[in-house]
Amino acid sequence: MALTTLPPGGPSTARAAIGAAVAAKLDADARMQRLPSERVAAWRCLDFLDQAWCDWLIQVIDSNRRPSSLLSDRGDPNNRTSESCDMDRFADGIRQVDESIAALLGIAPEYGETMQGQRYAPGQLFRTHHDYFHEGESYWPRMRENGGQRTFTAMIYLNEVEEGGATWFPQGGLRVSPRRGMLLAWDNMNPDGSPNTATLHEGMAVVEGTKYVVTKWFREEPWGRAARAAAEAAAAAAAASTGAPASAKR
Numbered sequence: 001m002a003l004t005t006l007p008p009g010g011p012s013t014a015r016a017a018i019g020a021a022v023a024a025k026l027d028a029d030a031r032m033q034r035l036p037s038e039r040v041a042a043w044r045c046l047d048f049l050d051q052a053w054c055d056w057l058i059q060v061i062d063s064n065r066r067p068s069s070l071l072s073d074r075g076d077p078n079n080r081t082s083e084s085c086d087m088d089r090f091a092d093g094i095r096q097v098d099e100s101i102a103a104l105l106g107i108a109p110e111y112g113e114t115m116q117g118q119r120y121a122p123g124q125l126f127r128t129h130h131d132y133f134h135e136g137e138s139y140w141p142r143m144r145e146n147g148g149q150r151t152f153t154a155m156i157y158l159n160e161v162e163e164g165g166a167t168w169f170p171q172g173g174l175r176v177s178p179r180r181g182m183l184l185a186w187d188n189m190n191p192d193g194s195p196n197t198a199t200l201h202e203g204m205a206v207v208e209g210t211k212y213v214v215t216k217w218f219r220e221e222p223w224g225r226a227a228r229a230a231a232e233a234a235a236a237a238a239a240a241s242t243g244a245p246a247s248a249k250r
Helices: 013-028 051-064 094-105 140-144 225-242
Strands: 032-034 042-045 083-086 116-120 126-129 150-157 167-169 174-176 183-187 201-203 206-208 211-219
Touching (some): 013 094, 013 150, 051 083, 051 116, 051 211, 094 150, 094 211
Antiparallel strands (some): 032 042, 042 183, 083 116, 116 211, 150 183, 150 211, 167 174
């Protein structure tokens, strides 16, 4: 998330290629509908999950929710008042949903962050923000070493909301109301691979009812690669001290 007026980052041929490949796949998928915007590349799939899957994910969120957090040098905690749930990507059920989202977009699962659930009670919201990382903020070196920039966002609405709770892109001219089982996806980058400032969006306040969603963000490189490299190095060092191959250490 970024709330500064500084340029968020420059072009990238790798991110541009990801955007073009995913767009071509989604445009060719009869289940997907490209949304009418000249500034934001976004699609929806009306019945991506059925009611049983949605109800089960809501139970997971309710059992593991915590106050949502912000990743920003200048963010106000009141900008995000929902609750979140970090899901175990290898758990039965979660893995199937996680991998089905990746397959829909045509992005390898290892490029995706852990799927996150969110719960919005009446009055709760997530004010205007970007999903991409602002490359001028202090957290960027950590993000760069663990998968780099966020490319695509995929969000699934898990229930109907009596009033409020729409996802609003004020610069993109889009306002998407929650609908159970519907997946919304968008490219956070411009065609040249630079962060698209027009993807500024808001999870509007719930007026009546409770809103549940799951969100998955994809990176330009495999997510968590620095952490995996450190673990592999530690295993190799331990193996070297005993003379055993690292693969034999369990």
